[in-house]
Amino acid sequence: MEQRALGKSGLKVSRMGLGCMGMSEFYGPADEAESRATLEMAVDRGVSFLDTADMYGAGKNEELLSDILRRRRKEIVLATKFGILRDPHAPTDATRRRIVGKAEYVRSACEASLRRLKIEVIDLYYQHRVDPSTPIEETVGAMAQLVKEGKVRALGLSEASPDVIRRAAAVHPIAALQSEYSLWTRNPEDGPLETCRALGITLVPYSPLGRGFLTGQIRTPADFAPDDLRRNNPRFEGENFQKNLALVEEVGTLARQKGCTPGQLALAWVMAQGDDVVPIPGTKRRKYLEENLGALEVRLSREDLASIEAAFPKGATAGGRYAAGTVGTRTRPS
Numbered sequence: 001m002e003q004r005a006l007g008k009s010g011l012k013v014s015r016m017g018l019g020c021m022g023m024s025e026f027y028g029p030a031d032e033a034e035s036r037a038t039l040e041m042a043v044d045r046g047v048s049f050l051d052t053a054d055m056y057g058a059g060k061n062e063e064l065l066s067d068i069l070r071r072r073r074k075e076i077v078l079a080t081k082f083g084i085l086r087d088p089h090a091p092t093d094a095t096r097r098r099i100v101g102k103a104e105y106v107r108s109a110c111e112a113s114l115r116r117l118k119i120e121v122i123d124l125y126y127q128h129r130v131d132p133s134t135p136i137e138e139t140v141g142a143m144a145q146l147v148k149e150g151k152v153r154a155l156g157l158s159e160a161s162p163d164v165i166r167r168a169a170a171v172h173p174i175a176a177l178q179s180e181y182s183l184w185t186r187n188p189e190d191g192p193l194e195t196c197r198a199l200g201i202t203l204v205p206y207s208p209l210g211r212g213f214l215t216g217q218i219r220t221p222a223d224f225a226p227d228d229l230r231r232n233n234p235r236f237e238g239e240n241f242q243k244n245l246a247l248v249e250e251v252g253t254l255a256r257q258k259g260c261t262p263g264q265l266a267l268a269w270v271m272a273q274g275d276d277v278v279p280i281p282g283t284k285r286r287k288y289l290e291e292n293l294g295a296l297e298v299r300l301s302r303e304d305l306a307s308i309e310a311a312f313p314k315g316a317t318a319g320g321r322y323a324a325g326t327v328g329t330r331t332r333p334s
Contacts, residue, residue, distance in 0.1 A: 001046025004278050007175030007202045009154035013077045017049030018042045019206055019282030024057025035284045039068045043075050051280045053081035053128055054113050062116040069119055081128035082109035101131030103142035110146050126156035126178055136168050144172035162195040169199050181205035183266050184317040208270045208279035215263035216252045234319035243318040250311035260298050267295035269308055
């Protein structure tokens with residue numbers, strides 16, 4: 001497995017990581033046994049970069065990872081996040097979540113994550129979303145104190161604007177920016193990626209497969225489980241779904257010409273954006289992990305990249321990234 005530097009932190013991670021969110025919720029029923037087997041297979045195959053957060057499964061996702069961390073800690077660079085508080089009375093209601101970046105909360109969240117993960121230090125600690133009511137300097141200052149105390153090795157942000165990234169980096173080096181980035185979500189190209197490169201920050205794309213849509217395996221919204229978050233996502237509804245499906249079919253045509261799957265082509269495209277771009281496709285099943293790893297063997301020429309751009313140009317995706325009023329929509333505070 002090829003390795004990549006995680007910013008200027010000194011940490012090295014696998015060329016592709018593994019997003020673990022779906023192992024606990026959001027994308028249909030959980031299957032703990034298959035999730036554990038997927039984690040084991042990932043590490044066996046050299047995937048060293050595992051990504052979780054305290055809000056995934058209300059802490060259960062971190063607890064799930066504690067077993068493999070106990071047994072194989074030296075093989076893993078563990079990333080987790082803080083900052084999104086779920087309403088205990090309506091934990092599945094995305095419109096009733098709060099973003100918190102207060103200094104005292106940063107510390108308590110970190111200590112709670114360490115307990116659930118059963119580890120002594122978090123390799124990469126992200127602020128999950130920027131709190132618009134708390135100066136980023138306060139939040140990152142508290143995160144930096146955790147580094148000083150040896151509880152965290154490196155710091156990251158998620159879905160932050162260029163200005164926030166620069167202000168944060170002035171307080172403490174930022175190793176990584178996690179943002180949604182794929183053929184159908186290219187927001188990081190509108191400033192954040194350029195800022196990261198100027199500061200030596202690694203971009204870590206989540207949902208590099210467009211929440212599964214770019215695999216070509218989703219043909220109708222009826223394919224989703226009743227509790228699947230995509231049922232309420234504008235890109236998976238009505239006319240938007242059909243328009244986006246047509247784009248994915250274009251990707252499928254190019255993938256067949258390349259001798260790979262649509263998902264592998266989409267992942268190869270993300271990795272082709274630079275050695276400082278390390279995607280973390282999420283899956284809870286070994287068969288999809290195997291397919292994702294196959295993208296590491298796909299090499300895209302300039303001609304291939306031009307063909308992909310022509311078939312799926314920036315801005316072509318129909319619909320917003322999130323339903324109105326959810327936490328994810330507030331991604332660019334000042």
